[in-house]
Amino acid sequence: MDIGTIDQIIDRHQGEAGSLIQVLLEIQSKNNWLPHEALVRVSERLNVPMSRIRHITTFYKTFSLVPRGRHEVHVCMGTACHVRGAERILDTVREVTGVGPGETDPELNFSVETVNCLGCCALGPVMVVDGQYHGNVDTAETAKVLKNCTCK
Amino acid sequence: MARIKSVADLEKLRTEILARRESERPSITLCSGSACHATGCGPVAAAIEQELKKQGLGDKVDFRRTGCHGFCEQGPIAVIQPEGICYLRVKPEDVPEIVSETIVNGKRVERLLYADPATSEKIAREAEIPFYRHQQRLILGQNREIDPKSLEDYLAVGGFQALSRALFELTPEQVVDEVKRANLRGRGGAGFPTGVKWEFTRRAPGELKYVVVNCDEGDPGAYMDRSLMEGNPYAVIEGLMIGAYAIGASEGYVYVRQEYPLAVSNLEAALAKLEKYGLLGKKILGSGFDFTVRVHRGAGAFICGEETSLIKSLEGLPGEPKPRPPFPAVRGLWNRPTNINNVETWANIPLIINRGAEFFNSIGTEGSKGTKIFSLVGKVNNTGLVEVAMGATLRDIIYKIGGGIPGGKKFKAVQTGGPSGGCIPESLLDTAVDFDELTRAGAMMGSGGMIVMDEDTCLVDLARYFLGFLSDESCGKCTPCREGIRQMLRILTDITRGQGQEDDLERLQELAETTRYASLCALGKTAPNPVLSTLNHFREEYEAHIREKRCPALACRELIAYHIDPEKCRACGACLRQCPAEAIDGGKKRIHVIDQDRCTRCGACLEACPEAFGAVSKLSGQPVPEPLPEEKRCIG
Ligand SMILES: Cc1cc2nc3c(=O)[nH]c(=O)nc-3n(C[C@H](O)[C@H](O)[C@H](O)COP(=O)(O)O)c2cc1C
Numbered sequence: 001m002d003i004g005t006i007d008q009i010i011d012r013h014q015g016e017a018g019s020l021i022q023v024l025l026e027i028q029s030k031n032n033w034l035p036h037e038a039l040v041r042v043s044e045r046l047n048v049p050m051s052r053i054r055h056i057t058t059f060y061k062t063f064s065l066v067p068r069g070r071h072e073v074h075v076c077m078g079t080a081c082h083v084r085g086a087e088r089i090l091d092t093v094r095e096v097t098g099v100g101p102g103e104t105d106p107e108l109n110f111s112v113e114t115v116n117c118l119g120c121c122a123l124g125p126v127m128v129v130d131g132q133y134h135g136n137v138d139t140a141e142t143a144k145v146l147k148n149c150t151c152k
Numbered sequence: 153m154a155r156i157k158s159v160a161d162l163e164k165l166r167t168e169i170l171a172r173r174e175s176e177r178p179s180i181t182l183c184s185g186s187a188c189h190a191t192g193c194g195p196v197a198a199a200i201e202q203e204l205k206k207q208g209l210g211d212k213v214d215f216r217r218t219g220c221h222g223f224c225e226q227g228p229i230a231v232i233q234p235e236g237i238c239y240l241r242v243k244p245e246d247v248p249e250i251v252s253e254t255i256v257n258g259k260r261v262e263r264l265l266y267a268d269p270a271t272s273e274k275i276a277r278e279a280e281i282p283f284y285r286h287q288q289r290l291i292l293g294q295n296r297e298i299d300p301k302s303l304e305d306y307l308a309v310g311g312f313q314a315l316s317r318a319l320f321e322l323t324p325e326q327v328v329d330e331v332k333r334a335n336l337r338g339r340g341g342a343g344f345p346t347g348v349k350w351e352f353t354r355r356a357p358g359e360l361k362y363v364v365v366n367c368d369e370g371d372p373g374a375y376m377d378r379s380l381m382e383g384n385p386y387a388v389i390e391g392l393m394i395g396a397y398a399i400g401a402s403e404g405y406v407y408v409r410q411e412y413p414l415a416v417s418n419l420e421a422a423l424a425k426l427e428k429y430g431l432l433g434k435k436i437l438g439s440g441f442d443f444t445v446r447v448h449r450g451a452g453a454f455i456c457g458e459e460t461s462l463i464k465s466l467e468g469l470p471g472e473p474k475p476r477p478p479f480p481a482v483r484g485l486w487n488r489p490t491n492i493n494n495v496e497t498w499a500n501i502p503l504i505i506n507r508g509a510e511f512f513n514s515i516g517t518e519g520s521k522g523t524k525i526f527s528l529v530g531k532v533n534n535t536g537l538v539e540v541a542m543g544a545t546l547r548d549i550i551y552k553i554g555g556g557i558p559g560g561k562k563f564k565a566v567q568t569g570g571p572s573g574g575c576i577p578e579s580l581l582d583t584a585v586d587f588d589e590l591t592r593a594g595a596m597m598g599s600g601g602m603i604v605m606d607e608d609t610c611l612v613d614l615a616r617y618f619l620g621f622l623s624d625e626s627c628g629k630c631t632p633c634r635e636g637i638r639q640m641l642r643i644l645t646d647i648t649r650g651q652g653q654e655d656d657l658e659r660l661q662e663l664a665e666t667t668r669y670a671s672l673c674a675l676g677k678t679a680p681n682p683v684l685s686t687l688n689h690f691r692e693e694y695e696a697h698i699r700e701k702r703c704p705a706l707a708c709r710e711l712i713a714y715h716i717d718p719e720k721c722r723a724c725g726a727c728l729r730q731c732p733a734e735a736i737d738g739g740k741k742r743i744h745v746i747d748q749d750r751c752t753r754c755g756a757c758l759e760a761c762p763e764a765f766g767a768v769s770k771l772s773g774q775p776v777p778e779p780l781p782e783e784k785r786c787i788g
């Protein structure tokens with residue numbers, strides 16, 4: 001990620017230290033993860049110590065300090081999805097991708113995350129693959145969707 | 153649209169908009185809330201636009217995309233006006249027929265109508281569908297009349313009338329007074345009287361004060377705040393502005409979780425529009441009231457919904473709670489007086505100012521006034537968002553509106569109040585939903601999650617689930633919360649695995665008391681609730697796990713086994729093909745058998761076995777019958 005883009009994001013927030021989280025969110029949404037150099041730049045420009053940036057990036061779940069895979073899988077583990085069998089969906093995801101929650105495989109094919117609620121509880125269990133929602137999924141469909149990803 | 157500089161400008165504009173709409177033009181309203189997006193409203197919208205153009209109806213029919221209508225499970229939902237015909241599960245290929253039959257010829261497309269599951273009778277009008285008929289949708293109802301990107305739509309339903317009334321007819325004290333007399337209680341969980349809270353912040357010394365919308369909605373399984381923010385951001389902002397005027401605040405913040413991208417973008421679009429027309433900024437409507445709003449995206453932490461932690465997060469710090477007092481009303485954001493309310497609380501304000509405290513007081517129960525939106529989800533037929541007057545019974549909500557339990561299963565419990573709430577058993581189904589009644593039943597109003605469970609849900613497992621969630625989400629700042637939850641979780645996990653000890657229930661009780669007593673913030677203080685309420689109402693389920701190593705709901709994986717009944721197996725091979733562990737042995741005309749050592753208990757075989765055979769079953773607390781000897785496995 002180039003320094004210019006990072007600077008632009010920081011400038012848009014007027015370089016205020018209070019906007020640290022918003023700045024990191026924007027960098028991540030552009031780059032998919034937060035490389036070390038980006039964090040160093042943010043630290044310099046916003047004048048916040050690296051230790052605080054570390055604290056923030058590990059406290060909030062959204063942030064990723066390692067590259068993410070080409071396919072992002074989010075499995076909802078909220079209560080509504082839980083009572084309708086989300087755990088089995090997650091098991092299937094783990095089996096098919098070989099990746100557990102919070103992990104990415106070495107070939108950077110899949111990153112798997114769990115989320116606490118996607119706000120589509122009526123459709124539970126819900127899984128999102130590359131931004132595409134899949135509601136009322138069962139284990140067979142989950143496996144099918146993920147296998148399609150690897151074929152492409 | 154020109155800038156709106158006075159009440160006269162606003163009313164003139166409203167008159168123009170309404171005049172333009174006088175004509176009885178037919179219209180199509182398509183729900184474009186998050187759930188409907190997930191079920192494919194995007195392609196349906198494209199098809200509608202294309203079809204209207206193709207049939208030359210582009211300027212004769214209005215087409216509007218709105219926020220959530222509530223009946224999310226049946227989406228995408230399209231409503232055709234003026235008749236109010238409601239089509240469910242609409243697909244792009246249905247669109248040409250909807251346009252030529254319903255719009256042009258005034259006929260109904262039967263297959264897209266709601267069918268009563270009991271009688272198969274078709275119901276055409278939205279208002280007559282039982283799911284809607286038993287609701288009172290004072291807040292949520294506006295969603296389906298408003299395109300969240302259109303300020304005109306909001307003005308057409310009377311938007312900003314309440315603000316202009318507040319600014320020009322009432323003093324700030326009178327506004328606070330009206331909200332106090334309305335007896336509005338906060339919809340974010342604790343149910344604290346909103347007017348009283350406003351007064352604290354109003355009276356707190358300081359020039360600069362803040363008002364904040366809490367749209368973190370960390371409660372897993374609840375999404376009413378999201379639907380309001382996505383569908384009707386103007387109402388939330390109008391409420392916020394009225395509150396700011398009453399409190400004496402000039403800056404507002406909206407804290408939205410970033411897992412809600414549509415809410416963020418609709419909100420930002422609404423704010424940009426309001427600034428453009430001068431409804432935000434300096435001298436709003438020509439009064440002396442200045443007000444600006446900023447959006448802050450949350451970065452995924454449940455604890456950030458707690459107000460002191462939300463403030464930390466707004467300041468760009470890790471969201472760790474602080475002891476109170478001092479309360480945010482006195483020392484909040486950047487140490488200035490700050491008033492935080494929930495999305496739904498703010499959305500109630502325009503209603504109260506427009507229709508008055510008496511009107512608001514006429515709805516609800518003695519202690520809880522107005523309506524409440526619930527997210528009715530889980531094992532219930534009609535899932536979605538439901539708004540009822542306070543005092544409706546759980547039974548009415550689950551059976552009349554929700555249509556009961558699917559698949560002929562038995563109702564077991566309903567969980568309200570999210571992770572800090574509790575489970576209500578069947579014997580208490582006639583409890584009225586009201587802040588105090590739910591607490592008396594051992595649960596909580598919380599933010600409005602209502603999760604229905606049938607006989608297949610294990611409540612020990614549910615308690616474990618909530619404690620697992622809370623253990624992940626505890627900020628870890630104080631030991632009783634961090635360690636108390638962790639230890640309770642460990643015990644519960646052991647119990648669900650069949651490793652429970654006789655004295656576990658006592659230990660759980662002790663840990664629960666200590667965690668509740670010694671934690672700093674409400675996360676830790678209420679974390680024991682899921683344990684205590686299930687222990688209270690479903691103790692025998694715990695005991696079966698501990699003493700008999702049996703899960704009565706047949707849900708806990710370590711305590712169940714799958715078994716193929718040799719009498720029922722037809723050797724069709726369906727289970728064998730689905731088993732991912734290659735644990736099933738079978739073949740043509742050979743009765744299938746599960747190798748228990750290889751079986752991972754995924755349940756795929758049970759799903760796969762044709763219903764007519766029903767040969768696969770789950771066992772718990774009893775030995776699995778020995779497989780038939782090889783020579784007896786041959787059938788036919
Ligand atoms: C752990 C925790 C999480 C909370 N999450 C939320 C939330 O997501 N949304 C919300 O409005 N209130 C939440 N609250 C309650 C807030 O702290 C606060 O009481 C509320 O926003 C006040 O608004 P109200 O008076 O309008 O209810 C939470 C409280 C705790 C302890």
Ligand code: SF4
Pocket residue numbers: 455472473625626627628629630631633634671672673674675676677
């Ligand atoms: S009670 Fe739990 S969440 Fe609250 S401050 Fe203590 S550790 Fe953090």
Ligand code: SF4
Pocket residue numbers: 714730731732733734735736746750751752753754755756757758
């Ligand atoms: S439960 Fe799963 S692993 Fe076990 S036999 Fe059935 S399909 Fe195979």
Ligand code: FES
Pocket residue numbers: 076077078079080081082116117118119120121122124125126372373374
């Ligand atoms: S609980 Fe899964 S979407 Fe809400």
Ligand code: FES
Pocket residue numbers: 183184185186187188189219220221222223224225227228229
């Ligand atoms: S999102 Fe369409 S009905 Fe809820």
